[in-house]
Amino acid sequence: MANLSERQHIERVLAVATHDSGLSQDSSAYDLIKRSWSRCVHDYGLDPAARRRARILTAHELRDHREQAEDFLHVARAGMEQLYKRVSSLGYVLLLTDAQGVTIDYIGNDALETDLKKAGLYLGADWNEEHAGTCAVGTCIVEQAPLTCHREDHFDATHIALSCNSAPLFQPDGEFMGVLDVSMLASPQARESQHLALHLTLLYAQLIEDANFLRHFANRWILRLGTAAALVDVCGELMLAFDADGVVVGANSGARQRLGRMQANDAGAGLLGHLLTDIFRCSMDDIRRLASTPAMGDAALLATFDHDLFHASVTPPRIAPRPAVSATPRESVPLPACPALDRLAGDDRQMQRILEQSKRLVNKGVNILIHGETGTGKEVFAKALHESSERAARPFIAVNCAAIPDSLIESELFGYAPGTFTGARNKGMKGLIQQSDRGTLFLDEIGDMPLHLQTRLLRVLSEREVLPLGADKPVRVELTVIAASHRDLRKLIAGGQFREDLYYRLCGATLFLPPLRERQDKRYLIERLFAEEAAQSGQSPVLAEAALTCLIDYPWPGNVRQLRNVLRFALALSDGVSVELGDLPHELVEGRPPLEETLILPEAEREEGLPAALDEAGLLLAALRRNKWNVTAAAAELGICRATVYRHMKKFSIVSPLDL
Structure with missing residues (x-):
């Protein structure tokens, strides 16, 4: 039964709807x-x-x-x-x-x-x-x-x-x-x-719309227009996308509203398909030259045929158009069901096979184990699996088992009840497992989890409940687990470092991510990540062909993580117009991994025909002897870190006489 306020509301609505009376306010909002x-x-x-x-x-x-x-x-x-x-x-x-x-x-x-x-x-x-x-x-x-x-x-x-x-x-x-x-x-x-809420809604709707516009037209020229010279490069109020011939192929809401006057009945259609020279009083050469003209300070002005003046800047394409050979077969493929995964697959056949497996597994309640070298993007792939699943709106909780100290990992994972130990929160703490309820728990570097916690995790997976530290009653959890490791868990099992029963609980399906050096689509991947990093840094430079070739040829021991760091480094050093070969780190230009990963013997000291491994072993042994087996001094002489010296001593079975 309706209360008084509800009855009054019902009467008011019906009065307005049937007799157009009851709303005295006179504004467009109330008309709506x-x-x-x-x-x-x-x-x-x-x-x-x-x-x-x-x-x-x-x-x-x-x-x-x-x-x-x-x-x-x-x-x-x-x-x-x-x-x-x-x-x-x-x-x-x-x-x-x-x-x-x-x-x-x-x-x-x-x-x-x-x-x-x-x-x-x-x-x-x-x-x-x-x-x-x-x-x-x-x-x-x-x-x-x-x-x-x-x-x-x-x-x-x-x-x-x-x-x-x-x-x-x-x-x-x-x-x-x-x-x-x-x-x-x-x-x-x-x-x-x-x-204020309405203002923020409008502001972020425009930001989202413009971000989608720039993503959609990453391979087109972008003309930004605004009324404030200093801001036009940062947040152009009006944006037009155009092709190499100057034909408008896209317009944001601001541009459609302000410039779409040629056809009063359809502002958007009035812009699309028209030449920029039909809208502005200038030539295409004038517009393209804006790409090298800074918008701040003495910003360029463009005048429309309707006598409107705008400060303007132009951004060249961030991603070069893909060759027609690779584009043709892709046009016949229907739209994928999981774009979050497809963005990671690119044009690599091995990744595409993994993608197809993932699509079939993602909503089947199967725990997934991801293997791959460090830096291959295991967490990114796990998050894409989560975003492509029915649990996408629920939490994605990532835990790096190698990064949390042994003394804290138990309380972080399982939580604790109030008063469990000195320094604990008064109300206790909900653990990461409980926080991921009905969502996805991602356990990165699972091979580094202590054995006693592996036992507790196994119990959580089998009984679907978690017992916080100091608590008397377990808490039910609906858990989907994705685990990842760069280590061979079967070897850890053989060495007694990993529970075999937990392994079989986790590996309902096993996915192997290929290292970057083995991917067939390195050019596409580099161009896409370059565009993403450039957008994040607020720049829009072009990647020079010589720099791109160097990036493609490099073996990438650090995989995608290293690639992203290199791109950020190059963007920071670039002039903002283009990223050249000289903007890349020195070791990339030389075409080899960082020095600390190998021992390099000077050519003058290398005996002809001597195997490289013997070169390295001899060089290391000589340095250690010269420095009286002081590892720190030998490392300094060789220009490498102590950890690399110890690693190569183990590799070549070199033992200090001081340890005998």
């Missing part, structure tokens, strides 16, 4: 609410007193919606996480919906999960206006305009405690893509309390 109420009553046949329950899609239905927007989800998630940091303390939750109003991503307070799910502020909730009534998401979809739907603005009486702010999101071609929503369960009465 009135139009929506009218649609709900006359077009959809909804009743504000129906108290409709939130419609939450099944996992299978949600997966279908997420798959269609997977590429965009990756970009939007980064923006959502940044926004949530700014509004979480105020009690807000974030929803990202597709064009149908289905919530395909969500960030909220897990402690309020039951209440949020009941209210529909949850992953999989359907906020389409046709059945949810007037609401921030559904009405934004219909009107394709930002709005605040505050308390009694909602159509359904069950929603009048909510306050929701939304902004539309558009594809680079102008097609409606979805909605970013910032909502709270219990809002202050005053509508003004939502002004």
Whole structure:
């Protein structure tokens, strides 16, 4: 039965919808609410007193919606996480919906999960206006305009405690893509309390949209336009993507609104396909020259044929177009279901086989063990598995078993009850295993986990419950585990360093990540990572062919991790226009791994025909003898670290007479 405030709300909604009376405020925002109420009553046949329950899609239905927007989800998630940091303390939750109003991503307070799910502020909730009534998401979809739907603005009486702010999101071609929503369960009465939330929603919607625009057109020229010269390179208000002939192939929302006047009925279509010289009073040579003109200070100005003036800068393509030979077969392949994994597969056949296996395994409840050399991206691959699974909205907890001290790893993993030991938190601590409940627990370097903890972990995996230190009762956990190691666990089992029963619990499926030197798509991978690192650093230089060739030829003992570090180093040294061969670290240009990994005998001291191994052994032995078996002095003479000396002494079975 409706209470007094709900009955008053129902009467007010029906009065406005049927007689256009009851809303005295005269503004476009209230006009928008009135139009929506009218649609709900006359077009959809909804009743504000129906108290409709939130419609939450099944996992299978949600997966279908997420798959269609997977590429965009990756970009939007980064923006959502940044926004949530700014509004979480105020009690807000974030929803990202597709064009149908289905919530395909969500960030909220897990402690309020039951209440949020009941209210529909949850992953999989359907906020389409046709059945949810007037609401921030559904009405934004219909009107394709930002709005605040505050308390009694909602159509359904069950929603009048909510306050929701939304902004539309558009594809680079102008097609409606979805909605970013910032909502709270219990809002202050005053509508003004939502002004900041709406402003932040609009700001981050634009940031997400522009990030998606730049990702989509990474292989095109980008023209940035703005009213502030000093900011145009950083956050151009208007952005156009154009090809080598100067034809516009994409426009962000600002550009469509400000420049799309050629066809009043369709601003987006009025820009796409036109030459830039049809829009601006200049030649293509003038526009291309902006790529080498700094926007700060005396920024270049562009004038439109409508007499608008903009500060302007141009960014050349970050990724060169792929050769037609490799592009042709890929065009016939249907869109993949797991783009988070596909981004890692690239064009390497071995990685693509691993990808196919992963797609079949990801939602089958199988624990996965990842093998690979240090730096091959085992954690990145594990996170991609998580993001491609039905658990994507739940926590991904990564634990490096080699990085946590033995004295702390037990309490970190299993948690502890209040008062367990001196210095513990008064309320106890939830361990990482419990934090990963219904999500994914990633155990990196599992081979370094102490034996006594392996026993406890085995019990957790078999009984699906965890017992915090000092606690009397275990806690149930729904656990999916991905483990990884660069060590051969079977050899550790043979040496008594790893439990065989735990090994078979973990390796429901084993995936082997190839080292970078063995990948067939090194050129593509280097270009993609270069574009990512350049974007992260706020630069847009071109990778010179000589530098690219050097990167392709290098053996990469540190794999992808080393490659990323090298790219960051080169970008930091570059002039911002191009990364040249001279910007790369010295050992790369010489084409060999870092010096400390090998002992190099000067040519003048090397005997002709002597095997390299004997060269190294003789060099090391001579240095040790000259320095009276002082390892530190021998290392300094050879220009290497002590650890390398000890490693090579073991390798060549060299024993100090002082140890005999």
